[in-house]
Structure formats: C-alpha cells, structure tokens
Amino acid sequence: MIDFLSKVPLFSNLNNDQLTSISNICSKKSFRSGTILFHEKELGSVFYIVFNGSVKIYTKATTGEEKILSLFKSGDSFGELSLIDGKPRSASAQTLEDSVLIALDAKHFLELLKNNFDISLCIMRELCNRLRDTNQHVYDLTFLDARTRVIKSLIKLANKNGIRNGTIITIKMMLNYDEVSQMAGVQKPILMQVIRDFQEKEILMFDGPAMKLDLAKLRG
Template sequence: MIDRLRKVGLFDSLSEEQLEQVLKISQRRAFPPGTVLFGEKEPGTAFYIVLSGSIKLFTRSAAGEEKVLSVAGPGDSFGELALLDGGPRSASAQTLEPSLLLEISSEPFMGLLQAHFDIARGILVELCRRLRQTNEHVNDLTFLDDRTRVLKNLIALANKHGKRDGLFITIHVALNYDELAQMAGVDKRILSDVLRELESRGVLQFGLNEYKLNLSKLRG
C-alpha cells in the first residue's frame, strides 16, 4: 500500500514514515459502478484516493445538463478542495466501474496537515497543477476548433490513463459518448464524426470500454 500512496501526486515527496501516517487515517472502501460518492454543493467531509477503477467528476446546470470535468483513475485524488476551504463541494463524484478507494476524513486530515508541512506543500502543488489545467481548458474552449478539442482530449486521456506498447497506446475509459463529448466541450454528433474520421485513418481502434491510439498514424 505504501508503494501505491507514493504514486499519488499529493504524497510523492513524502518519506515512508510520513506515508505510514497517511495510511493510519485512511479507510479502504469498495464501491460498485454508478455510486455517487458526493454531490455538488454538499459539505465536504472526506476526500478520496483511487486505488483501482475510475471516477467521473461532473457538474449539472440549472436545466439538469451534465458536464464531465475530468476522470480520476488509479493514483489520482479528488475532493480535497472542500476540506481545505470549508466550502461546499464544487462538483459531484460518481464511480464509472467497480472502484477501490482510500477515504480520508476531514478532522484527521487537517490534523495531519498541521503536523506535516511537506504534506500541505504537496497539496498546494497539486492544486496549482489543477488550476493550470482549468485555465488551459478555458483557453481551448475559446480558441480551438471542435475537431482539435476532441483530438487533444483523447491525447490527454491517453497520457493520463493509457498503457504504451511501442507505437500504440491502449486507453481504458469507462465513459460513454455523451461524457466524452462533455469533456471535450463539443456536441455528441461532432464527437462521433471526429471519431469516425480518426478510425478510418487508422489513428483509433475501438474495443469494449477502451480505445487504442496509433502514434505513427497520429503523427502522419
């Protein structure tokens, strides 16, 4: 378990002794697919580290339309923000598949931060990284065309969740077309058109809940 924690962005600079302190306040929990871990605007009482499976983080408009913000996979953490600022949740979280998580409750987590500056610093670094990603996403929605946004989103998922074998990257993603379109900020019809085009060129190959990206075709 220590090795798994060491791969988490929040904790990758911690010593083994400090990681043991994190484990002491953690609870391992398994969830079936479709479980809502918390809802937008709810008070934050815990945050989570993904050991296996995947979680979608999303918001809903006043009209009930869903917008997928990101997908958390093994080694990712989510839900820290509401614990740190005391505000309500900024998004909802739902399992996409059977998932095993570490849950860390608010009170022991804040005590850990007070006792270990390195952990607090790691969290600040991670939150800054996410802020930069948000700024980049806003910039993409403003300046990039639909096709480029879809392609960039697929490459981002490949970089984060993919497994490379030579010139191929296989990405396991338990998202449907609606959710992929939401992440790219495009209409589902446009997403389908772009995916069909990439498949016809041999850039993408599709399987069950996964796709394979051919880097040689992408570069060509």
C-alpha cells in the same frame, strides 16, 4: 496499504513512520460502478485517494447536462478543496467502474496538512495544476474549433489513462460517447464524425472495450 501510499505522489517524500501514521487514520472502502461519492454544493467531509478503479469529477447544469472536469485513476487524490476552505463541494464525484478508494475524514486530513509541510506543498501544487488545466480548457473552448477540441480530449485521455506500446496507446474506455463529447465541449454528432474519420484513416481502432490510438498516424 503502506506500500501503496508510498507510491502516491502526495506521499512520495514521507518516511515509513509517517506513512504508517497516515495508514492508521485511513480507511479503504469499495464502491460499485456509478456510485455518487458526493454532490456539488454539499458540504465536504472526506478526502479520497483512488486505490483502484476510476472516478469522474463533473458539474451539472440546471438543464441536467453534465460537464466532466477531471478523471482520476489509481494513485490520484480528490476532494481536498472543500475541506481546505470549508465551502460546499465545487463539483460532484462518481465512480466509473467498481472501485476501491482510500478515505480520510476532514479532521484527520487537516491535521495531516498541519503536521506535514511536504504534503501541504504537494496539495498546493496539485491545486495549481488544476487551475492551469481550467485556464487551458477555457482557452480551448474560446479559441479552438470543435474538431480540434475532440482530438485534444482523445490525446488527454490517452496520456492520463492509456498504456503505451511504441506509437500505439491503448485506452480502456471508461467513458461513453456522451461523456467524451461533454468533456470535449462538443455535440455528440461532431464527436462521432471525428471518430469515424479516424477509423477510416486507421488512427483509431477498437478492440472490444479498449480503444487504440496510433500516434504516428495522428501526427502524420
């Protein structure tokens, strides 16, 4: 646990004694794929770090339509906002595959922030990054056409979840096409048209459950 925590960006500046203290107040929990970790508008009581697997953060409209806000993988943390301001969860969280998460309850999380300025600063930076991402997404929905939004979403998936080998990025497809279209803010037929176009130009290739994106051909 300590070796893993030392590699988590949130705790990277801490010494072994501090990491040991954190390890002592954390618990590791396993969740099956599709497990709802918390719902939007419920009170928050747990802060999570992804040990392995992946999690999506999303909101749902009254019509039932989902909008994916973020994807988290190993080393990423989430669930802090509700614990900090005491207000209900601003979004829901669900595992995309069988996952193991490190959980920290609200009391210990707030004590951790109080006693470790480095962690508090990292949390503030992460919240700032998410606000910037939100602002950028609003800009994209306002000013970019649907095709460009799809391309940008595929690149974002590649950058965050892909493994690069030269100009080829291999992405393990944790999302289905409906979820990718929700993330891009486009209708599914538009997403499928872009994917077919990319396949014809050999920009995008599928290898079983994985997707390969050729950056050289994309830029060309």
